[in-house]
Amino acid sequence: MDQVKQQPPPALHAEGVVKRFGQTVALDGVRLTVRPGESHALVGRNGAGKSTLVGVVTGLHRPDEGTVEFGGAPAPAYGDTAAWQSRVACVYQKSMVVPDLTVAENLFLNNFQARGAGSGRLIRWGGLRRRAAELLAGYGVDVDPTLRAKELTVEQRQFVEIARALSFGARLIVLDEPTAQLDARGIQRLFTKLRELQAQGVAFLFISHHLQEVYELCTAVTVYRDARHVLSAQVADLSKDDLVAAMAGDAARSAGAWHAGKDSAALARSEPVLKAEGLALDGVFEPIDLEVRPGEVLGVAGAAASGTVALGEILVGMRAPTAGGVAVRGRYVRPGSVPDALDAGIGYIPEDRHLQGLVATRSVAENATLTVADQLGPWGTVLPSRTRAFARSMIEALDIRTTGPEQPVAGLSGGNQQKVVVARALARDPKALVAVRPTAGVDVKSKDSLLGVVRRVADEGGAAVIISDELDDLRVCDRVLALFHGRVVAVFGSGWSDRELVAAMEGVGERE
Numbered sequence: 001m002d003q004v005k006q007q008p009p010p011a012l013h014a015e016g017v018v019k020r021f022g023q024t025v026a027l028d029g030v031r032l033t034v035r036p037g038e039s040h041a042l043v044g045r046n047g048a049g050k051s052t053l054v055g056v057v058t059g060l061h062r063p064d065e066g067t068v069e070f071g072g073a074p075a076p077a078y079g080d081t082a083a084w085q086s087r088v089a090c091v092y093q094k095s096m097v098v099p100d101l102t103v104a105e106n107l108f109l110n111n112f113q114a115r116g117a118g119s120g121r122l123i124r125w126g127g128l129r130r131r132a133a134e135l136l137a138g139y140g141v142d143v144d145p146t147l148r149a150k151e152l153t154v155e156q157r158q159f160v161e162i163a164r165a166l167s168f169g170a171r172l173i174v175l176d177e178p179t180a181q182l183d184a185r186g187i188q189r190l191f192t193k194l195r196e197l198q199a200q201g202v203a204f205l206f207i208s209h210h211l212q213e214v215y216e217l218c219t220a221v222t223v224y225r226d227a228r229h230v231l232s233a234q235v236a237d238l239s240k241d242d243l244v245a246a247m248a249g250d251a252a253r254s255a256g257a258w259h260a261g262k263d264s265a266a267l268a269r270s271e272p273v274l275k276a277e278g279l280a281l282d283g284v285f286e287p288i289d290l291e292v293r294p295g296e297v298l299g300v301a302g303a304a305a306s307g308t309v310a311l312g313e314i315l316v317g318m319r320a321p322t323a324g325g326v327a328v329r330g331r332y333v334r335p336g337s338v339p340d341a342l343d344a345g346i347g348y349i350p351e352d353r354h355l356q357g358l359v360a361t362r363s364v365a366e367n368a369t370l371t372v373a374d375q376l377g378p379w380g381t382v383l384p385s386r387t388r389a390f391a392r393s394m395i396e397a398l399d400i401r402t403t404g405p406e407q408p409v410a411g412l413s414g415g416n417q418q419k420v421v422v423a424r425a426l427a428r429d430p431k432a433l434v435a436v437r438p439t440a441g442v443d444v445k446s447k448d449s450l451l452g453v454v455r456r457v458a459d460e461g462g463a464a465v466i467i468s469d470e471l472d473d474l475r476v477c478d479r480v481l482a483l484f485h486g487r488v489v490a491v492f493g494s495g496w497s498d499r500e501l502v503a504a505m506e507g508v509g510e511r512e
C-alpha cells in the first residue's frame with residue numbers, strides 16, 4: 001500500500017457558520033481552521049463575533065447554519081457536554097473552577113466516572129490527590145493539589161484549567177484574553193507554558209485585543225469584521241498596519257502614540273481639582289499624596305499587587321482608607337461613601353464591569369444613565385426621552401455597537417458593555433474622573449476614542465486619573481506615578497520610555 005504522507009486533519013475546522021440572536025446576525029457564514037500545534041489568533045473589533053464563534057466551537061451556541069469539525073470528525077451533538085469537553089475547552093477571563101473545592105477536586109469534577117469501572121460512587125480522596133499531583137506534574141504545572149481554587153493566583157488557576165482540559169482529552173484550548181489580569185512576568189510564564197504544549201501538538205485559539213501579544217505568541221491569525229470572515233494569514237506574513245486595516249475596514253489610522261505633557265509651571269499655579277493627603281490602606285499601600293490639577297490627566301501605574309486598584313477604589317469611595325482623606329475642589333469627601341463621592345463630582349470607570357458596572361437585563365439607555373436619574377426629570381423621575389437622547393449621543397461618541405438605546409446590555413459584546421460603563425461615568429459631567437484600566441477588552445480602534453473621551457474631561461477643566469498597567473492607557477497622561485508593592489517608586493513627566501515605566505512597575509532598579 002502506498003504511504004502517502006498526509007497533513008494531519010485540522011484541530012478545528014468551522015465552515016459557513018451562521019448565528020443569529022433575534023434581529024442581530026452575530027456570525028454571517030464565517031470559517032476558521034486551526035492546525036494541530038498552532039497558536040491561532042482570532043481578532044476583530046468589539047462586536048465582530050469572536051465570542052459568539054467561541055460559543056459555537058465549544059458547544060455553547062448551536063449555530064443556525066454551518067459545520068464544525070475536530071480532527072476531521074464532526075463535532076458532538078449540542079448538549080452532549082462530556083463529548084465536547086473531550087474535544088475543546090475554553091479558559092475564560094472569569095474563573096470556571098469552583099472556588100471552595102480543592103485543585104484536585106476541580107481537576108476531576110464531572111470526571112469521577114473516568115476513574116475506572118467498579119469504583120461506584122465512592123471517591124477515594126487520597127487517590128484523587130495523588131492522581132491530581134501526577135497530572136499537574138505531567139504538564140509541568142507547579143501547583144499544590146490540596147489548595148482550594150480560591151487560594152490560587154489567576155495564573156495558577158489558568159494552568160489548572162488548561163491541565164483539566166487536557167486531562168479530558170481536549171487538544172484544542174481557547175484562551176479568551178488570558179493575559180488580562182497577569183503582570184509582565186506572569187504573561188511570559190504563560191507564553192512559555194503555551195509554547196511547550198504547542199510543541200506537544202496542542203492547538204490554541206487565542207482571543208485578544210493586544211496585537212503585540214498576537215505577534216509574540218501566535219503563528220496564524222484570522223480576522224472577523226461585522227460578523228464576517230475577512231482574512232486568515234500567517235502572522236509572519238502580515239504587517240501590523242495591514243492587520244489593523246483588516247479589522248477596521250478602512251485605511252489604518254496611526255495609533256497616535258501621543259504623550260500629552262502639559263505646561264508644568266502653569267499646572268503648578270492652579271488649584272488642584274482632586275487632592276488626596278496621606279492616603280493609606282494598611283497592608284496594601286503606604287501614605288500617598290496626590291494632586292491633580294485642572295486639565296491634567298494623572299496616570300497611576302502598577303502591576304497586580306502594587307495597590308493601585310485599591311487606591312482607585314478609595315478615591316471613589318468604594319473603600320475607606322486607614323488614614324488620610326480625599327477632597328474635590330476643596331470639598332472634603334466622606335471616606336468610603338460612594339454617594340458622597342458622586343456628589344462631590346467624582347466619576348468612576350471600574351475595571352470589572354460584570355460586578356460593579358452594569359445591570360445586564362436593563363437597556364443601554366438605562367445603564368448609561370443609572371447615576372443621573374435625579375438629573376433627568378423633576379423630582380427624580382426619569383424621562384425616557386431624555387435617557388434615550390443621552391444614550392444616543394453616547395452611542396455615537398463612543399461608537400457603541402448596539403441595535404439601539406433600548407437593547408438590554410446583556411446582548412452587547414464585552415467591549416461594547418465596557419463603553420456603556422464609560423458612558424455612565426460621563427453622564428454626570430464629573431469634575432474628577434477615575435478610570436481603572438478603561439480600555440480592557442476594547443478594540444484597538446475604539447481605544448483611541450475612549451481615551452480621548454477621558455482626556456476631554458481634563459481638557460474641559462476637570463481632572464482625570466487613569467489607573468492601569470497598559471502603556472497605551474498611560475500615554476495619554478501628563479504625569480505618571482509608578483507604584484510597586486504599595487509604594488511610589490518613580491514619577492514620570494511626559495516623555496518616558498516604555499522600558500523605564502515597565503521597569504518601575506516591575507520594581508526593577510528600586511532604590512531604598
Ligand SMILES: Nc1ncnc2c1ncn2[C@@H]1O[C@H](COP(=O)(O)OP(=O)(O)OP(=O)(O)O)[C@@H](O)[C@H]1O
Binds near residue numbers: 415
Ligand atoms: N446573547 C446575545 N443576545 C443578543 N445579541 C448578542 C448576544 N451575544 C452576542 N450578541 C451580539 O452579537 C454580536 C457579536 O458579539 P460578540 O460578543 O461575538 O462580539 P466580540 O467580537 O466577541 O466582541 P468583544 O471584542 O467586544 O468581546 C454583537 O452585535 C452582539 O451584540
